[in-house]
Amino acid sequence: MTILIIYTGGTIGMVPSDGGWRPQPGYLEGRIREHLRQMDFPHKVHWREYDPLIDSSQLRCEHWNELGRDIIEYYDDYDGFVVLHGTDTMAYTSSALAFMLRGTRKPVVLTGSQIPVWEEHTDGLDNVMLALETAARDDLQDVYLTFDSKLYHGAHVTKINTDRLKAFAAPHGVQLQADLEAPESPPRLIPVTEAAIEVYHYLPGTPLAGLKALIETRPRVLILLTYGSGNAPDTQELRDLLGYAADQGTLLINRSQCYRANVDMDRYEAAAALREGGLIGAGTMTLEALVGKLHVLLTLFDDNIDLAQQTLLPWSAELPKPKM
Numbered sequence: 001m002t003i004l005i006i007y008t009g010g011t012i013g014m015v016p017s018d019g020g021w022r023p024q025p026g027y028l029e030g031r032i033r034e035h036l037r038q039m040d041f042p043h044k045v046h047w048r049e050y051d052p053l054i055d056s057s058q059l060r061c062e063h064w065n066e067l068g069r070d071i072i073e074y075y076d077d078y079d080g081f082v083v084l085h086g087t088d089t090m091a092y093t094s095s096a097l098a099f100m101l102r103g104t105r106k107p108v109v110l111t112g113s114q115i116p117v118w119e120e121h122t123d124g125l126d127n128v129m130l131a132l133e134t135a136a137r138d139d140l141q142d143v144y145l146t147f148d149s150k151l152y153h154g155a156h157v158t159k160i161n162t163d164r165l166k167a168f169a170a171p172h173g174v175q176l177q178a179d180l181e182a183p184e185s186p187p188r189l190i191p192v193t194e195a196a197i198e199v200y201h202y203l204p205g206t207p208l209a210g211l212k213a214l215i216e217t218r219p220r221v222l223i224l225l226t227y228g229s230g231n232a233p234d235t236q237e238l239r240d241l242l243g244y245a246a247d248q249g250t251l252l253i254n255r256s257q258c259y260r261a262n263v264d265m266d267r268y269e270a271a272a273a274l275r276e277g278g279l280i281g282a283g284t285m286t287l288e289a290l291v292g293k294l295h296v297l298l299t300l301f302d303d304n305i306d307l308a309q310q311t312l313l314p315w316s317a318e319l320p321k322p323k324m
Contacts, residue, residue: 001079002044003135006070009053010086012113012124023053031117035125043136056086061192064096068189071108075187080135083110087159087167094154095292098143098316103187107140111147114165123165155316158286171260172284172323178316192295201225208237215245221294223253230254230263230281231270242277251304255282255290262322280308289318
């Protein structure tokens with residue numbers, strides 16, 4: 001087997017500088033190849049390094065498109081792909097690629113590290129080994145994220161720690177294959193563009209001036225991060241604002257603030273304003289999956305009815321059954 005590693009940047013290959021850790025071009029490949037020789041890794045590994053390397057907090061849609069184009073361009077040349085990526089937005093990228101890459105039947109695996117490989121107790125080398133082993137599996141045909149000895153589906157994973165090695169988790173459990181019929185068409189990429197997706201986070205005792213300001217920017221999509229199973233204070237001011245947003249064409253989505261979220265606006269009366277305001281519930285989707293999916297859907301659909309319907313339909317493994 002032959003696997004392509006695409007190195008985009010991130011903590012794994014950073015070195016100290018006067019301003020803090022920064023990506024170091026040309027450094028990481030040698031360190032990883034040395035480790036692969038020591039571990040007697042049995043497969044061929046090719047290397048592609050982006051220039052410039054980026055800190056993942058600088059991520060934009062153009063970086064997702066570049067990754068997707070490279071995977072499609074080299075799809076027939078490799079048995080699997082490993083993407084080395086910063087942890088800050090890794091789950092956003094794994095989610096986006098899960099929706100952007102349609103019909104892939106080879107594993108695409110993202111990983112990185114909490115500790116750079118130049119440090120003695122780095123987690124990076126172990127993470128890379130697991131990613132390569134995963135990319136060499138012929139029973140996996142989707143986008144994945146590996147970290148701290150764990151394997152997650154790319155469309156249902158979120159970052160939970162900034163310092164501990166267990167940086168990621170799957171709120172509703174790990175489902176490695178989506179329950180969807182495998183497409184027979186050749187793999188293709190749905191490129192995405194920057195989209196006006198805004199998020200409003202409810203806080204107790206906070207006036208709705210912030211929500212009003214967001215709505216007045218006329219976002220294409222507004223995600224409300226609500227309490228519990230999708231609840232928010234039911235006031236006439238909120239109902240008026242939601243009506244105004246809908247009238248100007250904003251798609252409104254209700255996503256819970258909870259880690260293990262499951263939006264159900266029929267459960268409590270407190271969700272009445274949101275339910276009657278036409279919001280759609282994000283169900284069990286992570287925020288990362290919701291954002292990645294919306295970028296793809298906004299590329300394909302103009303009408304809010306189509307957008308709402310497709311948001312509620314599973315495209316990958318983004319809508320798992322609630323974990324009790």
